[in-house]
Amino acid sequence: MPSLQQIRTALDGSGQAHVLRFWPELDSEQQEVFLRELAQLDLPRLEEHCRAAAEAAAAASCAPDRDLEPNLEPVPPESMGSVRRSDPDCLAGWEREGFLQISRSRVAVLLLAGGQGTRLGVRYPKGMFDVGLPSGKTLYQIQAERILKIQQLAESRLGSKCTVPWYIMTSEFTLKPTQTFFQENAHFGLQPSNIVMFEQRMIPAVTFDGKVILEDKGKIAMAPDGNGGLYQALEDNGVLEDMERRGVEFVHIYCVDNILVKMADPLFVGFCVAKGADCGAKVVEKAHPAEPVGVVCRVGGVPQVVEYSEIRPETARRRGPAGELVYSAGNICNHFFTRSFLQDVVKTFKDQLKPHVALKKVPFVDSCGNQVKPTEPNGIKMEKFVFDVFPFSRSFVVLEVRREDEFSPLKNADGAPSDTPTTARNALLAQHCRWAADAGAALLDEQGNSIQMPPSSSAENHPALKCEISPLVSYFGEGLEPLKGKTIRTPFILDGAAAAELQA
Numbered sequence: 001m002p003s004l005q006q007i008r009t010a011l012d013g014s015g016q017a018h019v020l021r022f023w024p025e026l027d028s029e030q031q032e033v034f035l036r037e038l039a040q041l042d043l044p045r046l047e048e049h050c051r052a053a054a055e056a057a058a059a060a061s062c063a064p065d066r067d068l069e070p071n072l073e074p075v076p077p078e079s080m081g082s083v084r085r086s087d088p089d090c091l092a093g094w095e096r097e098g099f100l101q102i103s104r105s106r107v108a109v110l111l112l113a114g115g116q117g118t119r120l121g122v123r124y125p126k127g128m129f130d131v132g133l134p135s136g137k138t139l140y141q142i143q144a145e146r147i148l149k150i151q152q153l154a155e156s157r158l159g160s161k162c163t164v165p166w167y168i169m170t171s172e173f174t175l176k177p178t179q180t181f182f183q184e185n186a187h188f189g190l191q192p193s194n195i196v197m198f199e200q201r202m203i204p205a206v207t208f209d210g211k212v213i214l215e216d217k218g219k220i221a222m223a224p225d226g227n228g229g230l231y232q233a234l235e236d237n238g239v240l241e242d243m244e245r246r247g248v249e250f251v252h253i254y255c256v257d258n259i260l261v262k263m264a265d266p267l268f269v270g271f272c273v274a275k276g277a278d279c280g281a282k283v284v285e286k287a288h289p290a291e292p293v294g295v296v297c298r299v300g301g302v303p304q305v306v307e308y309s310e311i312r313p314e315t316a317r318r319r320g321p322a323g324e325l326v327y328s329a330g331n332i333c334n335h336f337f338t339r340s341f342l343q344d345v346v347k348t349f350k351d352q353l354k355p356h357v358a359l360k361k362v363p364f365v366d367s368c369g370n371q372v373k374p375t376e377p378n379g380i381k382m383e384k385f386v387f388d389v390f391p392f393s394r395s396f397v398v399l400e401v402r403r404e405d406e407f408s409p410l411k412n413a414d415g416a417p418s419d420t421p422t423t424a425r426n427a428l429l430a431q432h433c434r435w436a437a438d439a440g441a442a443l444l445d446e447q448g449n450s451i452q453m454p455p456s457s458s459a460e461n462h463p464a465l466k467c468e469i470s471p472l473v474s475y476f477g478e479g480l481e482p483l484k485g486k487t488i489r490t491p492f493i494l495d496g497a498a499a500a501e502l503q504a
């Protein structure tokens, strides 16, 4: 660990002497903690980081990138598959391929869970959130059970025991609570050795004039380096070597907040493998031009995602001859990568990823040592995006899926118009009602009236649908034969015990 003097010299040399302004006021314990934190900074690159942040923020304030526009085009149809439009035999073939790879233990899932949940307004990892399902399950539990189920399905279809390892990228904010939560819940029935948690790096928030922000007298305001910090974290933690040891060849990467995520989705994995892709993305048709999702497209002939914060509203609103949005491929943060592509990224490309600028309200101590909670953005956070490696792909594909089956993200607290605990809960419950109805069950509401299924598009706002099917019973609506001809009064939870009872 570098000494205080070495750190002081490095900070002075990079124009950040103010960081130690309150050092004499700290007691010895606070000094020790602060010194440890300072020792973890990338001091040789600090000056460059601060200057780049200030410059990027100044450039970003001049409007979204206008140079993008003339080079932008939708993904060409030959790189796309669609669950809604592709031939059923094709879909079945892709699914078979996916199951084959899963059954050989060649598929892993990787969760991006380093975020702070600021918009949702919770102080714990988003994965620990309970959206108020009848079962009270959290996002982590639902995901864990989907892994258990997909392993089981692959085993029963192909007769070989298999493992889908779960890699979880956390940050300083989320690692400890996530570890504790998993331990307290007996890893939700998964083998602890098949869950690999690792931490992404943190970087300092910076003022508009390029100064590191002090959150407290002995604490720098740090933020995770964005979900694109993944590639650095893979290297820092030897994750690709771990995958290689386990024989993993294909990785399904996803964000923690989508309650409908299909872990290791055999159809998506099989589609990408069958197409010989090194990199793939799942999309849904955008609901409306201003929906806060990135757009999967091409820029200057190479695949890319233009993030919702960076696209010009006029571009997002552009429509084709039939009135459809030209840029309609909404990114749902479900990506496929081959391990060998990830290796290339880590070895060759990751340092070329350009950080994106986010202007945030960052609490700080002023020069007199007073705590200030700003009402306007005062700080710059620099984030890398996980999809910024798409341009390096040699064979990039996109699979369009049904929103009502695959995408209902949890971003905001209840009260917001969309992407809330309520919309996430309703989306899942409506999906399960559809599964039950498709299996031949008649559903009654709490008063005993027959439930009319609403159109899928409005299901997120339909509160009467209270049928929850455990992922341990069904992964995507399969295996629900015991429901045939049954009349079910909601709220209803179909877990393993209830399914056995129905069967009997």
Ligand SMILES: CC(=O)N[C@H]1[C@@H](OP(=O)(O)O)O[C@H](CO)[C@@H](O)[C@@H]1O
Binding pocket: 227, 255, 292, 293, 294, 295, 305, 307, 308, 330, 331, 332, 333, 384, 385, 386, 387, 409
């Ligand atoms: C950097 C990144 O991955 N951004 C993703 C991600 O957005 P967030 O607002 O960062 O959660 O999830 C969205 C889908 O929920 C996706 O549309 C968007 O492109």
